[in-house]
Amino acid sequence: MSAAAPVGARHGLRFVVVQPGARMGYAVPALLAQAGMLERFYTDLCVDAGPLRLLAPLWPERMRPKPLARLLGRRLPPGMPARTVRHAALASSLHLALRQLPLAARRLNGWTEPDRPLIELVRRDGFAGANALYTVLVNSDLELMGEARARGIRTVHEVMQSPDVGRWVEEERGLFPGIEARLPPERVQAGNERDARKYALSDLILVPSAFARRAVLQLGADPQRIATVPYGLDDWWLAQESRPVPGRVLFVGTVGLRKGSHYLAAAARILRCRRVACEVRVVGPCAPEVARHPAFAGPIYVGQVPRARIADEFRRADVFVLPTLCEGMARAHLEAMACGVPVITTPNCGSVVRDGVDGFIVPVRDAEAIADRIELLLCDRTLRERMGANARARARAFTWPRYGERLLGALERLSP
Numbered sequence: 001m002s003a004a005a006p007v008g009a010r011h012g013l014r015f016v017v018v019q020p021g022a023r024m025g026y027a028v029p030a031l032l033a034q035a036g037m038l039e040r041f042y043t044d045l046c047v048d049a050g051p052l053r054l055l056a057p058l059w060p061e062r063m064r065p066k067p068l069a070r071l072l073g074r075r076l077p078p079g080m081p082a083r084t085v086r087h088a089a090l091a092s093s094l095h096l097a098l099r100q101l102p103l104a105a106r107r108l109n110g111w112t113e114p115d116r117p118l119i120e121l122v123r124r125d126g127f128a129g130a131n132a133l134y135t136v137l138v139n140s141d142l143e144l145m146g147e148a149r150a151r152g153i154r155t156v157h158e159v160m161q162s163p164d165v166g167r168w169v170e171e172e173r174g175l176f177p178g179i180e181a182r183l184p185p186e187r188v189q190a191g192n193e194r195d196a197r198k199y200a201l202s203d204l205i206l207v208p209s210a211f212a213r214r215a216v217l218q219l220g221a222d223p224q225r226i227a228t229v230p231y232g233l234d235d236w237w238l239a240q241e242s243r244p245v246p247g248r249v250l251f252v253g254t255v256g257l258r259k260g261s262h263y264l265a266a267a268a269r270i271l272r273c274r275r276v277a278c279e280v281r282v283v284g285p286c287a288p289e290v291a292r293h294p295a296f297a298g299p300i301y302v303g304q305v306p307r308a309r310i311a312d313e314f315r316r317a318d319v320f321v322l323p324t325l326c327e328g329m330a331r332a333h334l335e336a337m338a339c340g341v342p343v344i345t346t347p348n349c350g351s352v353v354r355d356g357v358d359g360f361i362v363p364v365r366d367a368e369a370i371a372d373r374i375e376l377l378l379c380d381r382t383l384r385e386r387m388g389a390n391a392r393a394r395a396r397a398f399t400w401p402r403y404g405e406r407l408l409g410a411l412e413r414l415s416p
Contacts, residue, residue, distance in 0.1 A: 012131070013037050013131065013132045013154070013411065013414060014037060014038075014039040014129070014130045014131055014132060015032050015037050015038055015039060015130055015132045015133070015134050015156075016039055016040050016041075016042065016122060016127050016128050016130040016132070016133050016134070017029045017032065017038065017040070017041045017042065017134045017135075018042045018115075018118055018119070018122060018133070018134070018135045018136070018137060018141065018144075019041070019042070019043055019135075019136050020043060020044040020114065020115060020118060020137075021043070021044065022046070022075075023136065023160075024231065025077060026041075026043075026076060026077055026080070027077075027232070027400060027403065027404075028134065028136075028158070028407070029041040029080065029084075030076075030077040030079075030080050031403075031404045031407060031408065032134070033079070033080045033081060033084065034079065034404075035408060037132075037411075038084055039084070039128050039129065039130040040084055040085075040086055040125065040128035040130065041080075041084050041085050041086070042086050042087070042088075042118045042121055042122055043085065043086075043087055043118070044087060044088055044114075044117070044118065045087065046075070046076060046085065046087055086121055086125070088117030088118050088120075088121055114140075115137050115140040115141065116140070119137075119140065119141055119143075119144050122144060123144070123147070127148065127151065127153060130153065131152075131153055131154065132153060132154045132155075132156065132414060133145065133148045133153050133154070133155050133156065134156045134158070135155075135156070135157055135158070136157075136158045136160060139191070139194035139195065139197075139198055142194060142197055142198060142201065145157070145198065145201040145202070146201060149201055154203045154204075154414045155201060155202050155203050155204075156202065156203065156204045156205075156206065156411070156414070157198055157199070157201075157202040157204075157205055157206070158205075158206040159205060159206065159207045159208070159212055159216060159328060160208070160328045161212075161326075161327070161328045162209075162211060162212040162215040162216075162326050162327065162328055162348075162350070163191075163192060163195045163212075163215050163216060163219060164192075164215040164218070164326065165258070165326045166183065166187075166188035166191055166192070167188060168258065168325045168326040168348070169183075169257060169258050169325070169326070170182065170183060170185070170188055172257040172258070172325060173257060176257060176262065176295055179256075179257060179290065179293055179295065180256065180257055192219060195216075195219050196219045196220050196221075199216060199219060199220065199221035199222075199225075200220075200221075202221075202225060203225065203414060204225055204227060204410065204411070204413055204414055205221055205225050205226045205227070206226075206227055206228075206229050206407075206410060207226060207227070207228050207229070207328070208228070208229060208230050208231050208328045208329035208350055209228065209230060209327075209328060209329040209349075209350030209351070210228065210350075211327070211347065211348055211349070211350045212327075212328045212329070212350055213226055213228055227410035227413065229403065229406045229407050229410050230329055230350075230352060230398060230403070230406070231329050231331055231334070231398070231403060232398050232399050232400040232401075232402055232403030232404075233331065233334050233335055233338055233395070233398060233399060233400065234399075234400060235399055235400075237311070237335055237338035237339065237395070238338050238392065238395060238396060238399070240311055240314065240315050240338065240339045240340075241315065242315055242339055242340035242341065242388065242392075243315050243316055244315075244316060244317060244318040244341070244388075245279070245316050245317075245318060246318055246378075247277050247278040247279055247318055247378055248278070248279050248281060248316060248317055248318045248319075249268075249278055249279065249280045249281065249317070249318065249319045249320075249321055249374055249378075250281050250283065250313060250314070250317035250318075250319070250320050250321070250336070250341070251264055251280070251281070251282045251283065251284070251299070251320075251321055251322065252283045252284055252310065252313065252314070252320075252322075252332045252335075252336075253284045253322065253324075253330070253332055254284050254285050254286075255282060255284055255285065255286035255287075255290055255291070255296070255301070256290065257325070258324065258325055258326060259322070259323070259324050259325075260322075260323030260324050260325050260346070260364070260365070261282065261296060261323075262295040262296050263323045263365060263366070263367045263370060264280065264282070264298075264299065264321055264323050264367075264370060265280075265295065265296045265297060265298040265299055266295075266298070266367035266370075267280075267298075267321075267323075267367045267368075267370035267371040267374060268280040268298030268299050268371075269297065269298045270367060270368065270371040271371050271374060271375060272298070274371070274375065276371075276374075276375050276378065276379075277378075278374065278378055279300065280298060280299040280300065280321075281299065281300050281302060281313075281317075282299045282300065282301050282302060283302045283303075283304075283305055283310070283313050284303075284304060285303070285304045286301050286303060286304075310335075311335075311339070314335055314336050314338075314339040314341060315339050317336065317339070317341045318341070318377070318378065318384070319341065319342055319343075319344060319374055319377050319378065319384070320332075320333065320336035320341045320342070320343045320344070320359075321343075321344045321345070321370060321374065322343070322344075322345045322346075322349055322351075323344075323345065323346055323362070323364070323367075323370055324345065324346055324348055324349050324364075325346070325348055325364055325365070326348050327348060327349050327350045328350050329349075329350030329351070330345075330349050330350060330351070333345055333349060333351050333352075333353065334352065334395060334398055336391070337352075337353070337358060337359075337391035337392060337394055337395040338391075338392060338395035339392070340388040340389065340391060340392040341388060341391060342358065342359040342360075342377055342384060342387035342388050342391055343358060343359035343360075343391060344359055344360045344362060344370060344373045344374065344377075345359070345360075345361060345362070346361065346362060346363065346364045347361055347363075347364070348364055352394060352397075352398060353391075353394075354390075354394065357387070357390050357394075358387055358390045358391040358394050359387055359391060360373040
């Protein structure tokens with residue numbers, strides 16, 4: 001990160017970051033703090049600040065409900081000054097509670113908007129005297145970005161999910177009715193219109209992949225304002241020892257139509273008909289009614305497992321499959337690569353997989369192609385080993401330090 005200091009010194013950029021949740025372990029505010037470019041970080045709940053700081057020592061880990069355990073896992077990275085953090089813990093806690101009470105949520109209107117408390121904090125602070133705003137909010141901050149532009153503050157918006165996700169998901173819900181609730185077409189259209197307005201207000205638009213970039217361009221964004229910054233992963237993933245169980249095919253993620261889980265299930269049924277010896281293992285949240293649906297029959301559904309066990313799932317996988325219909329950039333495929341596992345995915349994954357080198361890129365909605373590539377890798381052990389080694393080497397280019405270099409390089413496009 002030796003290039004970090006010159007970026008801040010040369011351009012004089014001082015950022016306000018608005019980010020609910022512990023996305024990517026608070027990577028962006030931490031990097032900006034290291035570079036001397038963070039003025040204030042606004043978040044909802046963090047164990048290092050606010051009421052969670054007092055609660056964590058009093059509640060034994062073994063007695064914590066899962067949702068609380070995840071919240072108490074939100075810790076600021078070492079070296080990030082706590083004085084830069086502002087949180088809306090009470091309002092955010094109220095919102096989390098009201099989500100369980102839909103009737104009360106509707107009556108309280110604006111109080112139930114999850115990002116509103118953070119936005120109001122930024123407004124009350126007058127943007128903390130910063131000259132740059134970095135936001136990962138979807139569209140709830142349009143007014144805030146307009147206010148920033150009016151003050152002469154540079155605006156950076158990070159696109160986490162490809163903006164055409166609504167179209168892909170609604171098409172799939174039409175193909176497989178009764179599994180997930182449909183959205184009115186006008187709601188999808190309205191979301192895209194807000195996306196377009198957000199891009200017009202952004203001095204810099206960060207996207208994690210070429211797939212997401214194409215979707216942003218289709219909504220009229222200025223290509224000169226777009227920078228591609230793929231995500232990273234912790235170095236310790238690269239130290240994991242691969243111990244694959246022959247024939248074990250792994251999927252990690254939320255089971256549903258967007259992730260293409262049903263196409264993997266169809267591939268599993270095809271492989272069974274071909275008498276290919278394999279175990280298709282699905283790890284991640286799965287609603288019981290989804291798992292029972294005939295379209296999802298075939299794999300073994302493990303359910304959600306603790307984060308500490310996920311690495312072992314990757315280490316013991318022979319092949320990793322993510323037949324997703326739409327992503328910004330799925331980090332799960334990068335974690336599989338770091339563990340030396342060949343990846344089969346789609347062009348819509350935002351993947352860094354090189355087709356035929358680290359794994360295979362197959363068309364979306366093509367269970368037959370997925371089954372063919374799984375069978376090839378399971379039967380040709382030399383190919384599997386070569387692709388696994390290539391995948392691990394490829395993952396070395398996508399660590400968090402490399403992400404930081406790319407991010408700070410992109411921010412050099414800005415000037416106060």
